[in-house]
Amino acid sequence: MTRTVLSSATSEVVIGFDEPFVMIGERINPTGRKLLTAEMKKGDYSRVEKDTLAQVAAGAQMLDVNAGIPLADEPKILAETIQLVQSLTDAPLSIDSSIIEALEAGLAVYQGKALVNSTTAEEEVMERVLPLVKKYNAAVVAISNDETGISENPDERFEIAKLIVERAADHGIKREDVVVDPLVMPIGAVNSAGRDVFHLVRRLRTELKVNTTCGASNVGFGLPNRHAINNSFLPMVAQAGMTSAILNPLHDGLVPAIKAGDVLNGVDPNCAEWIKAYREPTPEGEGRGGRRRGRRRG
């Protein structure tokens, strides 16, 4: 039973085989967002603030924070953003950068146990990121590609993931603190992308026994009504064994799709979360309008 425990100063989230699917909000990311880029570069974090609150309100249990702005002081901006976000929410964060100095700056100010996003199996990347993960007692996203690129063969990607898990162990990082990203390709460009990922995630879960995550929003790239593709993809990949994803919880229908997946996959005991989210209480009923006390027994 693999459990990846992430935390903020005051709260804990578990990514795990028998846990509800963990939604990691992707919105705090300037890539492709002109206004956010311009603002963050100037040190104006008002949009970050809005994105933080909106995503948590929509159901995100964790948030990804990325400050990848061309020609800017990414370490400084990332650290400032993290401090701001942590002052607004107790959701644990995923610290997202491909610049090692930015990861370090983010980890240095982070309160709790963060998810570092990410390392690949590229030798140079692993040897820089993994010591940092160990130093700050964090968990890490392991992306299953190496110097040669992304293999089209999911079984080769499995071997690459395994290599990162083994290397992490060499650095004293436990298996449960490595969350593998099997790489979801756009289904419009690679027609077997869905099937391949389902196959790979099953192997990662049963053989390598690791938690998994993915950037979910690109699966529908280049297709009309792409959000509907996402909304179907996520419960399907959860059924194959995926335990978290980086996604936009504000997209219409996505959170209900994932919560329904939790119910159907049997990780929402007594359907309690589902009912809590979607019960429509009668205002003037003779009963208690579904307000259960939630008192612990014994």
Next chain:
Amino acid sequence: MSDNENIILKDLNDDDLVEQMKDDLYDGMAAEVFEGTQILLDRGWDANLILSDALVEGMRIVGIDFRDGILFVPEVLQCAGAMKGGMGLLRPILAASGEKASTGKYVIGTVKGDIHDIGKNLVGMMLEGAGFEVIDLGINNPLENYLEAIDEHKPDILGMSALLTTTMPYMGVVIEELDKRGILKDLPVMVGGAPLNQEFADAINAHTYGRDAALSAELAKTIMGKNS
């Protein structure tokens, strides 16, 4: 034309056949485009004329509808596949004739440290559709690969792609080196990729920033002076 109509390509006159080939290209029908190309060759058409009037013109329409959000990625990939079928017949003839057949020569590749290729491949396909001869260097290209390819192929345009904020500065490294070697003044460099913007392209002294695949092909044609 109705969907159920059974069209015999070889029974069409030249004009109707070219029109039909454009339709078939749009529909991504590789076998039909191949057959149409062969028929035109058999009728004595010049390979260059087939390329420009049937294939490139057909792909131009595909490009417009792709840009406007009417056609989608899987469809455009099929169109590009159909074009490849026709090109397979024309390429050896064009090469043998020694004439400068294409819109231009374009060397394209993802930069060092970056393994993303889907966007770069789409740009490559749209460029081929626009009649460019495309030399694709693949992913993870250090400076030397670009230099070798420039030396070997003498391209009209160099295109670089990067999908990571960590790898995009490398485009600037390549451009600077091209400048130092005196290559840049005669070689327009186009850059593209999700994290880029015009500001970045300007900062690294790139000639042109291609926001998406369809636009990049248009801009490349403009560079070649082949856009109306």
